[in-house]
Every structure is written in structure tokens, then in C-alpha cells.
Amino acid sequence: MSESKKYFQFGLTHNFACNYLPEQQERLVVVTNCEDITNENYQRLLMAGFRRSGNQVYRPHCIDCNSCESIRLPVYEFKPSKSQKRIISTNKDLTIKISLEADERYYDLYQRYINTVHQDGSMFPANKEQYKGFIFNELIDQLFIEIYHDKQLVSVAVCDNLPNSLSALYTFYDPELSKRSLGKFSILTQIQVAKSLNKNYLYLGYQIDDCQKMNYKKSYYPHERLIQDQWIRINKS
Structure with a gap:
């Protein structure tokens, strides 16, 4: 067909x-x-x-x-805020690599992240079967954005690599480096990777205003939200 x-x-x-x-x-x-x-x-x-x-x-x-x-970022129009610029500056010593295949080292980092940061979540405690069932799909192209500190893997962003966009599936990082704001830095990195691959959008999943742990997504401007089946642009006020 x-x-x-x-x-x-x-x-x-x-x-x-x-x-x-x-x-x-x-x-x-x-x-x-x-x-x-x-x-x-x-x-x-x-x-x-x-x-x-x-x-x-x-x-x-x-x-x-x-x-x-649903929330997405038009990556060519994104402008980092002052706090986002500080996060970029704080992490300028990190090294970024892109892989088209998952590495066996990912699971240990994922496990430490889930079991430390999300002990109140539905994925706790982490296990390999759940990890594989959540992260991977053999029918969709994926890429993995690896972040290193002194040659040590400290963060992985899993993205679906689509014709006109990247879709951010999940990010996990070393919980001992929480002061670096690696989750936010990962989104900033995904924006740059999307631009380098000539993608127009980075999809971030769902924005839920009433859920505090999901509110980080709305701080990237401009962004678009799907409201009543229409993509509505949200500019910084």
C-alpha cells in the first residue's frame, strides 16, 4: 500500500x-x-x-x-531568555555528540535518573524491560543526543527524527549534576540540533499548565500549542 x-x-x-x-x-x-x-x-x-x-x-x-x-517550537524563530543564556554558559564545558544508535551505557544512566528523580512516578523503579518498551520503536528513525562531561556520559536526549521535525521523546541525565539544569540544557541543545538538520520544529509532547513538573516546556518562546485542533502561536509577553 x-x-x-x-x-x-x-x-x-x-x-x-x-x-x-x-x-x-x-x-x-x-x-x-x-x-x-x-x-x-x-x-x-x-x-x-x-x-x-x-x-x-x-x-x-x-x-x-x-x-x-501539544506543544512545539519553531526552531528558527526561537530566542533564548537571559536565564537560558546562563544555562548555555554554565554548560559550555560539555561536549555534545549525536548517535543514530542507542548505546548500552544509556540504561545505567536512565536507571539512576528514574530511581533518584522520579521516585513518585509511574516508571519507578526502573527496569530494562520497561526502558526498552518505552524508548524504542523500530519503525521510526531515532537519534540520541549525548552530552559528556570530562568524557563521562551525563545526559541523553532521545528524539524521533522525522522529515520536518524532531520529536523529543525523553531525556535522562546524571542526577548528581542537577545544578547544571541538564534537562533545560537538553532542550536548548535539541533546538540547535534540529536547526543543524534543517528541521522546522521541535515537538515537546504535552504542556499541562496545572501540572508544576510539566511547566518547564512553556518557557521557550515563541512556541505553538494545539488548541481545539488549531496550532496557536504563543509569544513572550
Whole structure:
């Protein structure tokens, strides 16, 4: 079947407890024929508000809540704030490398990150099966942005490498280096990598204003949010 003829089938999950807003119930629309995913049609799904976790591609479809808004950065228009410039300066001694294949060293760093930073999250405690099932998808091209300090791997950003965009799947880093703001530095690095690869957008997943641990995404300007199926530009006020 040609790319233009491919279509998706969708299913709807039952309600379950929301991972981000404890008082809410979550429900997802999921793609049920994920074996037909390609770089091109997954990018179209991203534009429609979908996202992936491992082989599952989904979009929130909750009954009484619209808090999850897809967010993306037009990378050529991004301008770092003063605090973001300080983060870049603080980390100017770090080395950045791009790999198209995952390294076995990633898991140890991932495990330390999850078991230290996210002990209250659904992925705690980390294990290899969960790591592999969450991070990887054999049908979509991926790249891995590695950050080193004195030749020691301290951060990995996992991205889906799509025709017109990068999609930030997950970042994990050395929890002992929290003062370096490696999570924020990773986004700044992904913006630069996207530009170097001639991508127009960096997708950051979902912005949830009422969830404090998700609010870091909205501090990159300008950005666009998918609101009522329309991408709305948000400029810094």
C-alpha cells in the first residue's frame, strides 16, 4: 500500500487515573494498527496532537478535561531568555555528540535518573524491560543526543527524527549534576540540533499548565500549542 493510501484505525481506552492531575481521570485515543507507522505519517499524527510511548501512539481524549496541549517550537524563530543564556554558559564545558544508535551505557544512566528523580512516578523503579518498551520503536528513525562531561556520559536526549521535525521523546541525565539544569540544557541543545538538520520544529509532547513538573516546556518562546485542533502561536509577553 502506498504512503498516500495508508490510513489509521483508532480505539478508545477506558478511564484511568491521570498521571499528571491526580483529581482527574484520563482517557486516550490510540492507534490500533501501529505496524503501519512510518516517519512521514507519524509526523502527520504529531501535527494532529498524537504522541508515542514505545510502539503505542496515542492522544488524550478525556471527558471533562482539556489540560493536555501539544506543544512545539519553531526552531528558527526561537530566542533564548537571559536565564537560558546562563544555562548555555554554565554548560559550555560539555561536549555534545549525536548517535543514530542507542548505546548500552544509556540504561545505567536512565536507571539512576528514574530511581533518584522520579521516585513518585509511574516508571519507578526502573527496569530494562520497561526502558526498552518505552524508548524504542523500530519503525521510526531515532537519534540520541549525548552530552559528556570530562568524557563521562551525563545526559541523553532521545528524539524521533522525522522529515520536518524532531520529536523529543525523553531525556535522562546524571542526577548528581542537577545544578547544571541538564534537562533545560537538553532542550536548548535539541533546538540547535534540529536547526543543524534543517528541521522546522521541535515537538515537546504535552504542556499541562496545572501540572508544576510539566511547566518547564512553556518557557521557550515563541512556541505553538494545539488548541481545539488549531496550532496557536504563543509569544513572550
